[in-house]
Amino acid sequence: MLRKPVTRRTFSAMLGSFGATVGSVGQLSAQGADVVKIGAALPLTGPLSPEGIKQQRGYSLWADAVNAKGGIKAGGKTYKVEIIFVDYASNTPRAVQSTERLITQDNVSFILAPFGSGATKAASSVNEKYEIPMIAPSASATEIFDQKYKYIFSTLTPNNSVTEPLAEAISQNKSIKRLAILARNDLFPLAIAQEMEKSAKARGMEVVMFERYAIGVLDHSAAITQMRAANPDWVYGTGYINDLVAMRKQMADLGVKPKAISMIAGPAYKEFAQAAGPLAENVSSSAWWHPTVRYNGKDVFGSTEAFNAAWTAKYKDDADYIEASSAVCGAIIQLGIEAANSVDPKKVRDAIAKLDVETFYGKVRFGDSGQINSLEPPVFQLQGGKPVVISPKVIKQGEMKF
Amino acid sequence: MIYLQLLANGIVLGGLYAAIAAGFSLVWGVLNVINILHGSFIVLGSYIAFFLYAYAGLHPFLAIVPAGIVLFALGWALQTVFINRVVTAPVLITLTLTFGLDLVLNNAMLVAFTADYRKVNLATPLPALELGSVFIPGDKLAAMVLAVALTYGLYRLLGDSNVGRAIVAVRMDREAASLMGVEVKQINAITFGIGALMAGAAGALLSIIYPISPINSTLFLGKAFVVCVLGGLGSVPGALVGGLALGLLESLGGYALGPEHSVTLSFSLLLLLLFVRPSGLLGRRGYE
Structure with missing residues (x-):
């Protein structure tokens, strides 16, 4: 059998089929x-x-x-x-x-x-x-x-644009004077907790506890025992869904019943309300956007x-x-x-x-740093398992419950 | 008095840690297999309890039985089909095998159940026990009592039954046990099954306490490791002592040094113990 020489025509056909196997990009550009x-x-x-x-x-x-x-x-x-x-x-x-x-x-x-x-x-x-x-x-x-x-x-x-409206909404209840903060020792959860400390102090509240917990901790009972001893009116917990569900449950287990509970970033996700069940009721939070x-x-x-x-x-x-x-x-x-x-x-x-x-x-x-500076983040509270927007006024759906 | 509360927290936590670690310790001690699957077994037990409660209304405390049976069967089958083939190989081989099996099981759970967090929210939780200023959550206390009872049950099984004595014999000397007529491979499979059963039962108990997600498996595995090394490998009372030691340490240490250091504290103790008493608090030399 004679070996077929590779003509220019068969060579370009080979190239074509090679191009087709390499990926979708070539095909798309071939179509213009x-x-x-x-x-x-x-x-x-x-x-x-x-x-x-x-x-x-x-x-x-x-x-x-x-x-x-x-x-x-x-x-x-x-x-x-x-x-x-x-x-x-x-x-x-x-x-x-x-x-x-x-x-x-x-x-x-x-x-x-x-x-x-x-x-x-x-x-x-x-x-x-x-x-x-x-x-x-x-x-x-x-x-x-x-x-x-x-x-x-x-x-x-920036974080303070989220803590300020929440602190403002909570401070409408004048009997709330003592804040306890339990923060995940992680970049965002710790930074926002520190920002909330400032927002609360600016409104004359006393921060009676500020503790951080390690990433991956399942049991918060030591911190929550300390929280109970500090007798706060308001608890601000930071972390992600897993942390916050465990924290909320263990607060109930150890009989910590403050007038207000706020958490971030979990209540904005439906998974939080599903997993925490009735304990999610009246937990307030803030987010950067809401449907x-x-x-x-x-x-x-x-x-x-x-x-x-x-x-x-x-x-x-x-x-x-x-x-x-x-x-x-x-x-x-x-x-x-x-x-x-x-x-x-x-x-x-x-x-x-x-x-x-x-x-x-x-x-x-965007500001010079690259961070957006044109949003007004909403505050909301879980009522009946659903988020209800408390502020800003233009999209308000209900009042904060204590 | 805050220290009494911390002590109570630590004891409750310790009982649960004992149940998490007992099966892991047994498998490590008897088979010389570091069972990386253990954390995923616990999570699977939690899921069984969760679905039985959600769809059949079965209380998670009763779900210990079905979760235990399912996990025993799974553990027995895994040992018979896979692990028995390499059980006498160096520990790195069996470690790699269980690591691989864990990837399969954990990812299968991620596909089946997703990484979303679930939790059993009991319709009628037990009331909390209030002793003066000490507050003990009812369900957590009941779960801890059951966990300790299960651990004790395992202890009696090893001491009082023929199967148990055969397991202990294999742990002491595989060859001698074999010469005495013990079916070593069969005992291996039963041991691994019991380890998985303990994990499944612990998972059912934990389902009312912690959020359930496949990604929590490594957290449980980490606790099991520390408890085993603290208490001594292959010893059931060791798991109980190790669990209580870790629970108290995390509770009191977390208060004294701040909760962010509780994990560091337990692993520092682990290192220290490996230096000064590598056989653990109750372990005997030659078992490790």
Whole structure:
């Protein structure tokens, strides 16, 4: 049998089939559609997986909405969105490595941040080095923005914008004078606890206990025994869902019955009310967003109502603030690309820094540090197992119960 | 008096820790297998109790029985099919095997039950016991009493029954036991089954106290490790003493040094004990 020589024609056919096996990107550009690649390293497994999955849901909803409308238009081209997800298994050092991998190997142009202030701060040095913008949906600690980085943006306002309205709402009950704080020894939970200490003291309250507990502690009875001895009128507990459910249950077990209980960040998630059951009643909290807010926006969703409808259609439940905040991070990249009329990361970064635009999430405008400064975070209380908005006045649904 | 309250907290916590660790200690002591699956077994026991309460209204204290039976069967099958093949291999091999099996079981639970936190909220919780200024939650106290009773039951089983004596014989000398007519592989499977049963029963008790999620398995495993080393491997009274020691230490130490140091404190003690008394408080030399 004669060996067939490789002609120019068969060679190009081979190249073609090779291109088809390499991936979807080549196929899309062959059809004339360009792709903007966005990287997202998330804790999809491990202790922070509930939160990581929330962010993934938010990012994906935005990407689906954009692609359903044809893509993002810039510089005479239309770009489809492709998000590359990497699981860092709730292990912060791996979040940093994954971010670097996304930039150097997957060649993403933008980064959607990992979960929480700690991992976001750790990853922010990497995208800063490569001059790739990173938009963070769940990072609010000042320690991130003190670094004076240019490529980090956050959709959560500073912590005091959340503690101030809650302290104000609680202080309406004049018999509340003694505050006990039990904080998870972690970047955000500790920072917000310290902020609440300031907000309470500014209102003439006495902080009768301020204790921190280690990450991974299941039993809080020593701290709660101390809390009972301190006899507080108000308890402020910080941590994540698992911590706060255990803390609330053990407060009841040891007979700690203050006039008011506030917790963050758990009551904003439906899982908290489900797991804590009747003990969730009257627990107050604050969040950066709530499904009952109503804004009209220039983003891909168009309004809060349209966002809620799209969310429910895809996931069959209501979005919480982390989920909405994650979706708006994508929308911010899109608004930045449209304003810059380019997908060049540096040009988009400058456009995002100058944004002053309404979205379904609220007004989006960033301070010099990259942190959003245009939101008025709501205060809410769980009543009958459901969150009821207490403030701000425009979206108020009920009164704080004590 | 705050110290009496802390003491009470510590004893209640210690009883629960004993139940968490008893099965782990037995398996480690008898089979020389560090069973990384133990934490996931506890979580599976909690889920069984949770679903039986949610759908059949069975009180978690009664769910000890079905959770124990299911986990015994699972443990027995895992030992027979997988672990018996390598049980005489160096400890690193069996550790790797149980680590791998744990990844499978834990991720299967994540798929089946998701990582969402669940909790048994009893419709009629027991009232708290108030002794002067000391406040003891009723359900937690009952769970602790049952946990200690289970641990005692295991102790009697090992001392008084033929199976128990065979288990002890295998622990002391595998070859000699085999020469005396003990079916070592069968005893291995029963031992591993009992270890899993204890984990499942402990899980059912814990379901009313802690949130339930597959990701809590490593927390339970960590406690089991410390309790075993404190009390001495393979010794049931050791698990009880180790559990109480850890419970009291976390309670009193957490108060004296602040709750953020309670975990550091227990692991520092672990290191110290490994230096000065590696066989544990009640362990005997040659068992470890």
